[in-house]
Amino acid sequence: MIKLSNITKTYKADGVETNALKGINLTIDSGEMTAIVGTSGSGKTTLLNIIGAMDTASSGQYTFNEIRVTELNKNKFREFRKDNISFVFQHFELMTMYDVYANVEMPLIARDVPRRERKKIISQCLEKLQIADLASKYPNHLSGGQQQRVAIARALAADTKVLLADEPTGALDNNTSNTLMKVFNEIRDLGKTVIIVTHDMNIARQCKRIIKIDDGIITESIEKS
Amino acid sequence: MGVCVRNLKLLKYSFSNVALHLYRNIQYILTLSLSIILISFAFITFFGLNSAYDACNRVLSAGMKNSGTIRSLDHKLISDKGLAFLDELQNQDIIDSFGSSDLRGNDILTDLVDTQRGHTQNYGYELSKVLEVLTMNPALFNFCNINIDEGERISNLDFSDESLIYLYLGHAYKNKVELGKTYQSNYNTSYKVAGFLGKDSQWINPNIALLFDSAKPTYNLDYAVIMLIKYPNTDSIFFNTEDNFEETRKLILEAAKAHGFTVAVGSLQTVYDTASTDNEILADYIKQLTGIVLLSSIIIMSCLSTVMIYYNKAQYGIFLAVGFSEQDIIKMLVFEMLLKILLSLMLAFPIARFLSINWFAGAETSFINDIMWDKTFPIVLAVAFLVTLVSWIIPITIFKKTPVTKMIMR
Ligand SMILES: Nc1ncnc2c1ncn2[C@@H]1O[C@H](COP(=O)(O)OP(=O)(O)O)[C@@H](O)[C@H]1O
Ligand SMILES: [Mg+2]
Numbered sequence A: 001m002i003k004l005s006n007i008t009k010t011y012k013a014d015g016v017e018t019n020a021l022k023g024i025n026l027t028i029d030s031g032e033m034t035a036i037v038g039t040s041g042s043g044k045t046t047l048l049n050i051i052g053a054m055d056t057a058s059s060g061q062y063t064f065n066e067i068r069v070t071e072l073n074k075n076k077f078r079e080f081r082k083d084n085i086s087f088v089f090q091h092f093e094l095m096t097m098y099d100v101y102a103n104v105e106m107p108l109i110a111r112d113v114p115r116r117e118r119k120k121i122i123s124q125c126l127e128k129l130q131i132a133d134l135a136s137k138y139p140n141h142l143s144g145g146q147q148q149r150v151a152i153a154r155a156l157a158a159d160t161k162v163l164l165a166d167e168p169t170g171a172l173d174n175n176t177s178n179t180l181m182k183v184f185n186e187i188r189d190l191g192k193t194v195i196i197v198t199h200d201m202n203i204a205r206q207c208k209r210i211i212k213i214d215d216g217i218i219t220e221s222i223e224k225s
Numbered sequence B: 001m002g003v004c005v006r007n008l009k010l011l012k013y014s015f016s017n018v019a020l021h022l023y024r025n026i027q028y029i030l031t032l033s034l035s036i037i038l039i040s041f042a043f044i045t046f047f048g049l050n051s052a053y054d055a056c057n058r059v060l061s062a063g064m065k066n067s068g069t070i071r072s073l074d075h076k077l078i079s080d081k082g083l084a085f086l087d088e089l090q091n092q093d094i095i096d097s098f099g100s101s102d103l104r105g106n107d108i109l110t111d112l113v114d115t116q117r118g119h120t121q122n123y124g125y126e127l128s129k130v131l132e133v134l135t136m137n138p139a140l141f142n143f144c145n146i147n148i149d150e151g152e153r154i155s156n157l158d159f160s161d162e163s164l165i166y167l168y169l170g171h172a173y174k175n176k177v178e179l180g181k182t183y184q185s186n187y188n189t190s191y192k193v194a195g196f197l198g199k200d201s202q203w204i205n206p207n208i209a210l211l212f213d214s215a216k217p218t219y220n221l222d223y224a225v226i227m228l229i230k231y232p233n234t235d236s237i238f239f240n241t242e243d244n245f246e247e248t249r250k251l252i253l254e255a256a257k258a259h260g261f262t263v264a265v266g267s268l269q270t271v272y273d274t275a276s277t278d279n280e281i282l283a284d285y286i287k288q289l290t291g292i293v294l295l296s297s298i299i300i301m302s303c304l305s306t307v308m309i310y311y312n313k314a315q316y317g318i319f320l321a322v323g324f325s326e327q328d329i330i331k332m333l334v335f336e337m338l339l340k341i342l343l344s345l346m347l348a349f350p351i352a353r354f355l356s357i358n359w360f361a362g363a364e365t366s367f368i369n370d371i372m373w374d375k376t377f378p379i380v381l382a383v384a385f386l387v388t389l390v391s392w393i394i395p396i397t398i399f400k401k402t403p404v405t406k407m408i409m410r
Helices: A044-051 A074-084 A100-110 A115-128 A144-157 A174-189 B002-020 B022-064 B080-091 B110-116 B138-143 B245-258 B268-311 B313-321 B326-359 B367-391 B393-401 B404-408
Strands: A002-013 A016-028 A033-037 A059-064 A085-088 A162-166 A193-198 A209-214 A217-223 B067-072 B097-105 B130-136 B148-151 B164-169 B182-184 B190-197 B202-204 B218-220 B225-228 B236-240 B263-267
Touching (some): A002 A044, A016 A044, A016 A217, A033 A044, A074 A085, A085 A144, A100 A115, A100 A144, A100 B002, A115 A144, A144 A174, A162 A174, B002 B022, B002 B326, B022 B268, B067 B245, B067 B268, B110 B130, B130 B138, B138 B225, B190 B225, B245 B263, B268 B393, B313 B326, B326 B367, B326 B393, B367 B393
Parallel strands (some): A033 A209, A085 A162, A162 A193, B130 B225, B164 B190
Antiparallel strands (some): A002 A059, A209 A217, B067 B236, B067 B263, B097 B130, B148 B190, B164 B225, B182 B190, B202 B218
């Protein structure tokens, strides 16, 4: 489903060039639950952003189910992201001025989903993440684990094939992190492709596949049977 | 249908963005309000000057080219000698029509004082019993073609009794004072209401020499009290002559010298010409000032909106990450912009209106308030939009150039 060949990424900032990715070759199948692990600064976020069409590669090929993502123009690129990718962030990135319901509603509005249907989808998503009772609460009044559930519900509402999560447990304690990983597994069971970036091996171990990255290069790819 | 819903939601998002971050937006709104107020006044002054020009031209072309003022420089006109001087001017046919404006401290014309209170340029006297009157001789009254709505025409009046002074009252007195009413004063003088003037009658501003450059040269007579007198009793006299103005002027100066005092004689035309030059300088100055106000507003507002974009960049990043497009966000910014313009106008216009009503409270300057609504409002509205639009060029460019990943990045 996702196929990266020879992907590189070079950042230029203040005249200094950083080679964040130095030739990534990677294939991820549909319905997989993959962890990308590596130390801080190894290029995990950069890789995830390229997969998620948040950023463009400097060179190489990225194909997504027949779509040559690296060849899309700006608008098609954005459309591709909207149609296929949802994100979960380390710091949740919820809108603090809207309640949980309105937060989960956002991707549906961006996709012009009619009101009645929005309502149905939102209650399903909230139900799935067991936060239906929080619908009218504001993010600032919720615990970290609850906020991340809202963020996942938001990602789920968009109904994309792929869910990308950058250090989703980075701001949470161990217990909460482990429960959350169960949630991700449940989402994978719904048929979604889930890619989680983490520097924590304990978290990575809960995924079916682990890809180790070091200094912009994949050093290891472990598949559990 | 769906797009419409999305736009509505975007509108709602921008609305709550402004409402919930009011403290952040308030600086922006205050700056915009301030420049709206300043620009309003710049334009009001500008249009005020033009309107004064127009009115001057109308006055001059209506046959007032031979009009002017005699001003006593040593304040001796109010005396028996002054009367003798004016007598001579009239008897020798040097001038025949004259008048002036005057203030009368008066205990007997109290109902006139009450009606007039608050409607004259001398609003400083509002609480006292001072009546502002226009004194003129019948010749000037005739010359000015003042329209009498009700009462006796001047040719039908009997001037044989010198202790009886006729009054013509402005339209505002019509239902307050009876026609023919006679007031008896202690000094063996009496006043009789001879008629009422038509609504919106005009007369040339009695203080023309002093106010030419800043106010309307014509004068609405609705609250005026006109006293028909033989000679005015002030140090500044308005006159008209049918002869060559320059010659008349020489004769007046000679006559004054013979009577032992110094007067200045100015023609309306020269006053107008001097005022025109002054006005052009003032207009240039206002233009520059307006430019500075516009420019500094644009700079300040550009900075504020850039800061605002920076503040909200995480939020816009989220919008993009959940599937909204750049256009959606620019739409949101435009909605926000419109909302802030609206709020600024709602703040600025009442203030500008309030200030202008207070500053231009006098009967002679109140026309400036009308200018504000008739001419200034649409222009200021357009300018406010333009300034805001321009001030968003930089922030929107910054927004478009910032990659999504950098927006969410902490
Ligand atoms: N926007 C950027 N500009 C310049 N350098 C960057 C940028 N983002 C990341 N980098 C650099 O690229 C490398 C990889 O970063 P990143 O992908 O964020 O690593 P990780 O997520 O594994 O911590 C780092 O050396 C980082 O400093
Ligand atoms: Mg990272």
